[in-house]
Amino acid sequence: xxxxxxxxxxxxxxxxxxxxxxxxxxxxxxxxxxxxxxxxxxxxxxxxxxxxxxxxxxxxxxxxxxxxxxxxxxxxxxxxxxxxxxxxxxxxxxxxxxxxxxxxxxxxxxxxxxxxxxxxxxxxxxxxxxxxxxxxxxxxxxxxxxxxxxxxxxxxxxxxxxxxxxxxxxxxxxxxxxxxxxxxxxxxxxxxxxxx
Amino acid sequence: xxxxxxxxxxxxxxxxxxxxxxxxxxxxxxxxxxxxxxxxxxxxxxxxxxxxxxxxxxxxxxxxxxxxxxxxxxxxxxxxxxxxxxxxxxxxxxxxxxxxxxxxxxxxxxxxxxxxxxxxxxxxxxxxxxxxxxxxxxxxxxxxxxxxxxxxxxxxxxxxxxxxxxxxxxxxxxxxxxxxxxxxxxxxxxxxxxxx
Numbered sequence: 294x295x296x297x298x299x300x301x302x303x304x305x306x307x308x309x310x311x312x313x314x315x316x317x318x319x320x321x322x323x324x325x326x327x328x329x330x331x332x333x334x335x336x337x338x339x340x341x342x343x344x345x346x347x348x349x350x351x352x353x354x355x356x357x358x359x360x361x362x363x364x365x366x367x368x369x370x371x372x373x374x375x376x377x378x379x380x381x382x383x384x385x386x387x388x389x390x391x392x393x394x395x396x397x398x399x400x401x402x403x404x405x406x407x408x409x410x411x412x413x414x415x416x417x418x419x420x421x422x423x424x425x426x427x428x429x430x431x432x433x434x435x436x437x438x439x440x441x442x443x444x445x446x447x448x449x450x451x452x453x454x455x456x457x458x459x460x461x462x463x464x465x466x467x468x469x470x471x472x473x474x475x476x477x478x479x480x481x482x483x484x485x486x487x488x489x
Numbered sequence: 490x491x492x493x494x495x496x497x498x499x500x501x502x503x504x505x506x507x508x509x510x511x512x513x514x515x516x517x518x519x520x521x522x523x524x525x526x527x528x529x530x531x532x533x534x535x536x537x538x539x540x541x542x543x544x545x546x547x548x549x550x551x552x553x554x555x556x557x558x559x560x561x562x563x564x565x566x567x568x569x570x571x572x573x574x575x576x577x578x579x580x581x582x583x584x585x586x587x588x589x590x591x592x593x594x595x596x597x598x599x600x601x602x603x604x605x606x607x608x609x610x611x612x613x614x615x616x617x618x619x620x621x622x623x624x625x626x627x628x629x630x631x632x633x634x635x636x637x638x639x640x641x642x643x644x645x646x647x648x649x650x651x652x653x654x655x656x657x658x659x660x661x662x663x664x665x666x667x668x669x670x671x672x673x674x675x676x677x678x679x680x681x682x683x684x685x
Contacts, residue, residue, distance in 0.1 A: 297554050303539040306532040310517050321506050323576060325536060326543050326552055333540040336502040337533035340521060343499040344529040347522050356522055358493050380519060 300326070352421070354397035354414045355379050370394050374431045375418060375447065377401050377440065385433065393431075396421065401439040402446055415447060422454050429457040436463050496522070548617070550593035550610050551575050566590050570627045571614065571643065573597050573636065581629065589627075592617065597635040598642055611643060618650050625653040632659050 300322060308318035325333055349355070350362035356379050357363070364382075372393030376382055382395050400413040410416075421427065430451055434440035448458045464482035465474045474482070496518060504514035521529055545551070546558035552575050553559070560578075568589030572578055578591050596609040606612075617623065626647055630636035644654045660678035661670045670678070 297543060297552060299535070299539045299542050299554060300552065303535045306535050309528075309532075311520050319576065319579070322539065323552075323574075324507050325540055328540065330537075330540055332505075333536050336505075337536045339495070339499045339502050340529050340533045340536075341526075343495045343518065344521055344524065344526055346495050347493060356493060356496065356519075358495060378519075380515065383515070 349397075349399075353395045354399060354417065355382050355395055365394055368392060368394050370421070370426050371428045372431065373418070373421065373427055373429070374433050375444075376433050377435060377443075381433065391431075393429075396430075398434070398443070401434055401443040403439050410446065413443075415450070418447065419450060422451060422456065427454075427456055429459060432458065432460045436461070545593075545595075549591045550595060550613065551578050551591055561590055564588060564590050566617070566622050567624045568627065569614070569617065569623055569625070570629050571640075572629045573631060573639075577629065587627075589625075592626075594630070594639070597630055597639040599635050606642065609639075611646070614643065615646060618647060618652065623650075623652055625655060628654065628656045632657070 303322045303325065304315070304318045307313055307321045308315060313321070346358045347356050350357040350365055352361050352365040355362050355364065370393070372391075373396050374385060374391055374393060375396045375398060376385065377398055377400065379397055382397065385391055385395075396414070396418050398413040398415065398418075400408055402408060402410065402413065418430075422430065432444035432447060434444050444460055451458050462485065463478070464485060465471060465478060471479070499518045499521065500511070500514045503509055503517045504511060506514075509517070542554045543552050546553040546555075546561055548557050548561040551558050551560065566589070568587075569592050570581060570587055570589060571592045571594060572581065573594055573596065575593055578593065581587055592610070592614050594609040594611065594614075596604055598604060598606065598609065614626075618626065628640035628643060630639050640656055647654050658681065659674070660681060661667060661674060667675070
């Protein structure tokens with residue numbers, strides 16, 4: 294193929310993005326070629342700027358461009374919601390129900406991937422609880438094997454502090470069809486049934 | 490939502506890419522936040538570099554970083570393959586069957602979108618043919634309404650030059666199932682049937 298070097302390079306960069314294959318990367322690159330240079334310059338600056346300015350919040354570990362993020366500096370630390378990744382914070386914020394602080398673990402325990410307690414931000418969570426003022430920790434890790442294991446593990450570590458540790462409830466999704474619910478979910482929904 | 494300005498900006502840029510929605514753009518942006526700055530710097534440079542260095546080839550209209558692209562400068566102009574977009578050149582090059590030059594129209598005739606003969610590179614094609622040496626023009630626009638109409642239109646314009654004008658054959662795809670072929674394709678395949 295008679296490709297142009299700088300085009301090849303750009304396609305390569307695009308194909309590094311999550312779940313972008315060769316065809317999609319090529320499509321993105323061709324799109325860029327057709328854009329005015331002001332747009333492309335702005336895009337390039339935004340990339341570098343975001344990567345330079347944004348780092349982990351000293352307290353919760355979420356992304357921020359300040360030392361302590363807005364959520365940590367403005368909200369009460371009585372309730373801390375523990376999540377796996379920054380995007381989980383966005384998902385929970387969208388619901389507009391939770392008004393406490395977050396704690397981002399940046400991963401879950403995963404013996405298969407060689408990820409132990411020291412590789413995720415558990416120590417930092419314990420320090421926050423140790424400082425006092427925390428009344429409840431909500432474990433909002435994913436309802437999968439690793440998320441469950443991580444929630445259980447952290448739950449045990451928090452026990453000595455005598456605070457409330459909760460877990461997101463599990464059951465059938467709202468608006469879904471019982472017929473298509475998987476067995477594990479349905480079993481859990483039955484087990485955790487509530488009186489109405 | 491408590492978003493960070495520079496993150497917001499990056500997500501916005503990503504969501505300009507073709508068929509990238511808010512969720513995907515967010516995913517790309519978070520990916521960038523987690524990359525080493527050397528990678529992000531390289532990505533940004535590649536964007537600007539490609540956009541600056543690459544332009545249309547003076548002869549065929551394909552993307553190139555030279556004045557005349559490699560395909561035009563190295564190959565015989567006896568046969569010219571006319572395509573809609575630069576990515577069609579890549580597709581045909583992959584087959585390794587065609588050894589002539591290309592002509593990229595950058596669009597097809599589309600009265601509905603207000604795109605007439607002067608909006609795509611038809612004039613440039615006629616100039617190339619006028620210069621002489623061209624023996625065949627292969628119309629390789631897409632087998633859809635606009636592609637067909639464009640091929641017919643250009644075919645008529647080329648008639649006075651007395652050169653061969655051909656069109657990609659149409660019929661059932663290799664490896665496909667007759668049962669699932671659409672009616673138009675099947676009708677065309679029957680009509681254009683070949684003796685074996």
